[in-house]
Amino acid sequence: MAIHNKSHSNHALMSLNKMRKDKTFKQKTADDFVIPERVTILHSIMDCCEFLRTLPDNSIQLICVDPPYNLELAGWDIYDNYIEWASKWLDEAYRVLSPYGSMVIFGGIQFRDAKSGDILDIIQHVRHNTKFKLINTIIWHYKNGMSAHRYFANRHEEAIWLAKTNDYYFDLDSVRTPYTEEELKLALKDKRLNPENTKKGKNPTNVWEIGRLNGNSKERVGHPTQKPVAIIDRFVKALSYPGSVVVDFFAGSGTVGRVCIEEGRHCMMCDSDVESLRYFEQHIKNMAELGENTEYLSVDNVEQFYQSIDGE
């Protein structure tokens, strides 16, 4: 498989060899890594496949994407043969993903008048035509949504978590949710549960209750399908580690980039729409208003990205 640039290949191989030596890598948690003083961000405006072709094999810890699904929500949401198109970025994503890495794909299920292209089509394709392993389906449950009279009002969307090998990194401790005092007392009496883990909090399960962004939400930056920070944050914390590389090649407003700055992960984003840059600026302004860290190094291309993080 092609590696397009020597410095890229060096970085990918160096980090891979470091991990190979360390047999317990998949048991590590965020505390085992150093948080970079300043993360590096690349935000490219181009087609996702063109962008992915510039990345080296086996080099990315987390790919977190929210693709278009032929819903005609905007001009970018129309692809004639959805799966034929999606298979191109799925194959590239598999190639660039680290053996310890994960890929998250958001999506919903289309019901009546289904056209090609929803998360079920993606799951079907991935199962039968790729080597990805399906680790979890996450149900994103929200209480706010449209009303309905001829069917039960929809209150969930899905995300799938895929991995390349069974050695994927997973830091459950970083995303455990606290027990109430009462629940903790009961859980500590439960002989089936390990008390050490119980004290750290609950497994958040694969049903996540996180509110959707209302029109007037302070998090909004203007993108029509912007995802809440809270949902992306849980994936970034659990499936990537401080100083690792996260990629979102359907960046939209750049919610993934925003979370990476907060959580100390380097991030490469790509979107075909130049407006993506403006939305991301608004995310940074929102972060500044909240007093959050907004420092990052912005680079112009993949080569500069790897040069910047190789220096660490």
Ligand SMILES: C[S@@+](CC[C@H](N)C(=O)[O-])C[C@H]1O[C@@H](n2cnc3c(N)ncnc32)[C@H](O)[C@@H]1O
């Ligand atoms: C569902 S939105 C992502 C929203 C994002 N999760 C957020 O929180 O803002 C999908 C994005 O994919 C972009 N897109 C569509 N086709 C693309 C392509 N071929 N290459 C790169 N980006 C593309 C669109 O411009 C759109 O911003």
